[in-house]
Amino acid sequence: MFYLPEHRKHPEFWEGVRDQASVAVGISAWGLMTGVAMVQSGLSVAEALLMTFIVYAGSAQLASVPMIAAGAPLWVILAAAFCVNLRFVVFSAHLRPYLMHLPRWRRLVSGYVTGDLSYVFFARRYPKPGQTPLEVARQQAYLMGNCAINYLCWMLASVIGIFLAHAIPPAWGLGFAGILALLGVLCSLASSRLRIVSAGIAAAAAVAAWALPLKLNILVAIAAAVAICLVLEKTPLRGAGDQHA
Incomplete structure (x- = not known):
């Protein structure tokens, strides 16, 4: 797992877990729908799994999959995914004072696993970076606890969606569930x-x-x-x- 054992020693880690668990259903619905969409758009199971574990960005995956299926040029696919994920540049700039003390590899891992709602929960709870080593450790523990639930829910639901893509009927309305999940993110950021x-x-x-x-x-x-x-x-x-x- 991407978090360290010492993170779990802080109560803030479990508070992060509880906060993210409150939106786990929406995240799982979004991940399930994304897994189904990738396979039903023409990707093989192996390709969909690789995209899930490497990209780990639902909006970018949903934006690029129809273009891949339509045979769009690579530069168009990359440009669309880049533009959709531009918000993470803003997130990273804001989180820099909180994480700049970490080694580079941990900053990269933290950036990779931090999602939209993880950032929202963290920014609301900690409007300012910690001023002491203990405060900094608690903030990092909260972020990692939050990201752990987000990552596990997303990956598990996406993998289930990939393997059950041809067994899930469209009448279940999973696409609408994904839209609701995106609307939840939108309302949180507005x-x-x-x-x-x-x-x-x-x-x-x-x-x-x-x-x-x-x-x-x-x-x-x-x-x-x-x-x-x-x-x-x-x-x-x-x-x-x-x-x-």
């Missing part, structure tokens, strides 16, 4: 007016550009939201509560 506006712009642009081939409406939505929000961010009309969007 903590300022600017973020709400960016989500609305991205949604409108994605619908307006729906007819584009190779799911390029995703790139259009991201570009539109980023461009307009960069302009809005520089306007003097924003409220003080939006300074840290």
Whole structure:
């Protein structure tokens, strides 16, 4: 496992486990649906398993699988996955003061296993980095406990979805369950007016550009939201509560 034995000595580790367990059903539904989608889109079981264990990013997997099935150019697939995961650049920049004391390999592992909701729970619980070695250790323990549940739920559900892809009927509505999981992530992150506006712009642009081939409406939505929000961010009309969007 990616966490160290000393992490479990801290009560914060188990608090992280409990917090992430509260959303485990949504994570599992999303992972199950992603596993099913990969196989039903044409990937072999081996390819789907490799993608699950290497990529470990549901939104990027769901964005790239239809493009792979449609025979899209590699650069388009990579660009879409990169844009979808740009939010992790922001997450990493925010987490840097919390993790910069760790060896490089542990920083890389922490970045790999930290998901959307893991970041949300951690950022809400610890608005500032620890000031003492004990505080730093507790924060790291909480993050790893949180990530452990997220990782296990996602991987287990994805593998089940991959192996049962042809046995699960579409009438079960697993796609809708995945959408609900994504909406849960979206609502958790919509903590300022600017973020709400960016989500609305991205949604409108994605619908307006729906007819584009190779799911390029995703790139259009991201570009539109980023461009307009960069302009809005520089306007003097924003409220003080939006300074840290």
